[in-house]
Amino acid sequence: MNIFYYDIAVSIPLRQCFTYKFDTKIKKGTRVAVPFGKRVLVGVIVRNIQKPDALDSKSTIKSILNIQDSETVFEKPLFDSIIWASEYYQHPIGEVFNTFIPTELRKVDKKTIKPIGGHSEYTVKESDKKFELTLDQESAVKKLSKVKTFSPSLLYGVTGSGKTEVYLRLAEQCLKEDKSLLILVPEINLTPQLFSRFEDRFNGDIGLYHSRQTSVRRLKTWLKAKFGEIRIVIGTRSSVLMPLKNIGLIIIDEEHDQSFRQSEGFKFSARDLAIKRSQLENIPIVLGSATPSLQTLKLVREKKFTQVDILSRVDGRKPPKLITLDINNSPLTGGMALETIDAIEATIKKGNQVLVFINRRGFAPLFECGGCGWIADCHACDTNLVFHQSRDRLICHRCESAYKVTSNCPKCSSRDLHMHGAGTERVEEVLENTFIDTPVIRVDQDSTKKVGAMEAIVEKIHSSDSAILVGTQMLAKGHDFPKVTLSVILNADNGLVSPEINALEKLSQLLIQVSGRAGRNNNLAKVIIQTRYPDDINLNEIKSGDYLSFASQSLDKNFKMNHPPFSSICLLRCSSPTQKSNSVFLEKTIKILSNKPGVSAIGPLPSLISKSKGNYRHHVYIQATKKTFLNKVLKFLVIEFDKWPESKKVKWSFDIDPVDIN
Ligand SMILES: [Zn+2]
Ligand SMILES: [Zn+2]
Structure with missing residues (x-):
């Protein structure tokens, strides 16, 4: 009897494979059940190896218990992408495999990899092509659809230029060639709108894949993709290695977005992994953004990426004006200067909407004692507690611990306790009290927690006339609010003085993105940036609205200082x-x-x-x-x-x- 030896990846936090034996030949990438200590775990065959001489004499090598599927989990290019990721990020290989295997397939003897049935045919609903393409869109589609092999393209489209329409045309082309495609977006909240644009355009099933779905649902999409039953999948970073049959294109929307980066557990960038995948599959990849990352722009400079521009807006109007407002001598109410409140009033009087951006949720970020200077902080973390009025608790934004609000200082027993600063809840309250007849709609992590909450909020915004939207980053991402003609940014200064990595890159992207949400149907849109540093060189450069020029200068600086992306x-x-x-x-x-x-x-x-x-x-x-x-x-x-x-x-x-x- 022949004995075969295999290196197997098992999902445990060790940077190694484990050797097992079996009496039949098994394909690389196949799921098997193996004994591991006292447990039985799912492992993936990584390689077939020679008989290991030292160990085998004592026959300490255990045998594989059984083969789980007749199909492999990952074909060669995806398998190689996983090996690359494990090497590049120096992360335990079993955990990397597990990240991309649907939850239902991580358990022994539960589900098997087999077709679900029901093949989707795709046709284009011509009636959905309501508008003619702009010249820029047309030329972008032409250039991008010529690319058939690995050759990354940056689709630089200013906000409102109609990048999605370009994606739809590329998808159409891809389906016509009997291929499939994957579209990645940075946030779950952005999937519904893109999904419905694709549903409006194509007959046939569009797959959706993200972590807020049930594991059974996700497995279904994954299996349908694997067996070619669906040929379009829209998803977040967890879908980057979706095993689409005969894949012909990957699109990464909002490629600059930090949310493509997983920051817990296996820390990887879905954007970078997607690029690696497209290289291994030898297929085109399109990275779309109005504010491309410096990393991407560097690769354009080095001619490794091709840049395709859409510089004109669909409605032909000019971008909003960015204005700085010096708040050094202004008293602030709920984080807002008097001039800001006046501008808000003028805007809603005209029946338009206002977007107020503040990068902090909750009510007040500081709960302080006037007697001794004590500041409420988390017992387990070194962060200040943020008062959340909606829960009447002080919350740690790091570990989410909730503390009761005390009426006496725990240090000096003084009753002189105050709240300082403003978060979304405080801004909301001040605006509600100031503009009694105008709806104030808050959009942050707390108000969008429930499934469907974000869709309901977006619907409310679209159906309202004058309204004030108050929110965090969520508001700055991807959504169009055509009735907004004024955006206000309350705490941009955090980005100017932050010690964080790429703080300025992030700030410039944020300001341009926030301004891009506004006034798509109106010529009078403007953006007010409240600041204590009105003369800051970087802020003034960003304010000019020319993102590429600011980014290009940043690249020059980083090159001189040997900062990333040059190191x-x-x-x-x-x-x-x-x-x-x-x-x-x-x-x-x-x-x-x-x-x-x-x-x-x-x-x-x-x-x-x-x-x-x-x-x-x-x-x-x-x-x-x-x-x-x-x-x-x-x-x-x-x-x-x-x-x-x-x-x-x-x-x-x-x-x-x-x-x-x-
Ligand atoms: Zn005190
Ligand atoms: Zn904490």
């Missing part, structure tokens, strides 16, 4: 119940990195939120001139850490190409 960065994150364990581990790391060529390490530094859920958090900032250097050094570190007793006392992780240092 590669990894945050070695570390957390433990004591500060000492962190510093001992990280200092030892710094020491062994000091003689590595092409790599520099800074730290240990406390993270921006230096305590979270009871653990102290520190990091070391590792920078390398090349991705390959960084990868080599990280591999070396993994081997070292395995040997160190110091690493057993902490929880460490790599955050490669990080987007924040929180």
